[in-house]
Amino acid sequence: MAHVSCFCGGVTQNVRPKISTASNGIALSLCHCNTCRHTTGLLCTSYLPIQEPEISANLRIFRTSGKSARYFCRICGCHIFRNEEYNRGEAEWGVATGVVSRTDDDVIGEVKFTDHKHVSDTKDGGIAKWISFEDKEWISEEADRPEIDSAQSESLEAACACGTVRFHLTRPDAASLVPRRNYPDLTHAYCETAASILSNVSDEKWWVRGGKYLAGTCACQSCRLASGFEIQTWTFVPRANIFIQIPDRETTTANIPLDFGSLPPGILQGYKSSPAVTREFCGTCGATIFWHETEDTEVIDVSVGLLRGSDGACAGSWLKWWKDRVSFVEEVQSGRNGPFATAAKSLIDTLSNGMKGELVNQYTT
Structure with a gap:
């Protein structure tokens, strides 16, 4: 068994x-x-x-x-x-x-x-x-x-399988550099980095890299159990650059800036994976959509598998992939043992x- x-x-x-x-x-x-x-x-x-x-x-x-x-x-x-x-x-x-x-x-x-x-x-x-x-x-x-050159596109479409959640990203701009956020485990391993460094005292806008959004992989226990699979892939995007599509009356739709507090019911379903973190998913098809701090929603983790770019799944003309580290690689076997834990590692x-x-x-x- x-x-x-x-x-x-x-x-x-x-x-x-x-x-x-x-x-x-x-x-x-x-x-x-x-x-x-x-x-x-x-x-x-x-x-x-x-x-x-x-x-x-x-x-x-x-x-x-x-x-x-x-x-x-x-x-x-x-x-x-x-x-x-x-x-x-x-x-x-x-x-x-x-x-x-x-x-x-x-x-x-x-x-x-x-x-x-x-x-x-x-x-x-x-x-x-x-x-x-x-x-x-x-x-x-x-x-x-x-790589297909889609650099001229000013928006990147994204959607879950059933289409209940649809949104698009815009290119990094001045508004992208306004938020503040601590460093993620992706770039600074929490298990070996001092809190004074993780707090990002210099206010580096680490999520924008050469006109692209930073993206990376995660193997933490929370992502694994919230998705069901071994490798989660996130890109970090300011909320100011995320526009979600909502029904407007019966026949048209409207693209509005993402605001979790004002979204109509039935688009996103939230789950608090910890007191400080909320994960949003589609209640119809189950696709993971966003990860964000519950109180601070200015920079959002967006599930890369939703992106529909012309240059492919990794969206190379939009995302700069962090290749030095898999986030929370230390947790790959947390909460599990036996041959599946060995295979995952x-x-x-x-x-x-x-x-x-x-x-x-x-x-x-």
């Missing part, structure tokens, strides 16, 4: 993995398809095949197609299960790997992330270009394709090395 639980604990149960008797363990894939990115807000997902689970009252269903459905916690937004119908209507179930905390190790055997799926949907390789698997390293036909180590250029950027479509 495998024990699974979301951030809030509203969905907690044991599930039974499907294990091939011919193998010595479990091989997992990272999926980069458009549906996975826009349904979760992340750049990739991963599921463990399981037997049919219990569908509790706290699970909300979103059907991505007539034969595919995602199940997420209606309280914290964490993705838990996926159901896909193949072979004359036979359902294949999967559980998001990030919610697996412990297993019967002697039965599971070794767990490894081994390959990528649907990388071509990303246009630019997405996060796969930084994760090279030693036993499966194919070079995509798009691996050496030059190996995955994040591979990502860390890949972003630093220590591995060959190879991936499969």
Whole structure:
């Protein structure tokens, strides 16, 4: 059995993995398809095949197609299960790997992330270009394709899978440099940096880098349990540069500056992951949308998987990726043990090395 639980604990149960008797363990894939990115807000997902689970009252269903459905916690937004119908209507179930905390190790055997799926949907390789698997390293036909130049665009569209949450970003401007925010763990590891440095006494506008917004990866326990997956990807954008689309009467829409206090109900659903932090997600499809301090909302973490840029999933003409560190890399095994914890650490180590250029950027479509 495998024990699974979301951030809030509203969905907690044991599930039974499907294990091939011919193998010595479990091989997992990272999926980069458009549906996975826009349904979760992340750049990739991963599921463990399981037997049919219990569908509790706290699970909300979103059907991505007539034969595919995602199940997420209606309280914290964490993705838990996926159901896909193949072979004359036979359902294949999967559980998001990030919610697996412990297993019967002697039965599971070794767990490894081994390959990528649907990388071509990303246009630019997405996060796969930084994760090279030693036993499966194919070079995509798009691996050496030059980045599409979309620098002339003055807005970047973003939306979740169901379209309930739609917004756009504008380029950094004078208003982008007005807010103040402490340094994030992404740039200054909290576990080894003095509070006097983290407080950003010099008031550096670290979220703007060369006319782009800073973006990075996170492996903290909170992001993992709030999303359901191993790698969260954020970009840091001032609220003054975020314009959200809301219905205006019955036939038109209006783009207004993001203001959490004045949004109509039904667009965003908030969950306080700590007294000082609120995470916003779509209550219809479960996509992670924003992370922000509850009292200070001037600089917002935006889920990169929602972005719909012409140059690809990593939005290279808009985002400057921080490659020196995966945020909260020290927490990759927090709250979990056994082979899934080991596999997660190996995955994040591979990502860390890949972003630093220590591995060959190879991936499969």
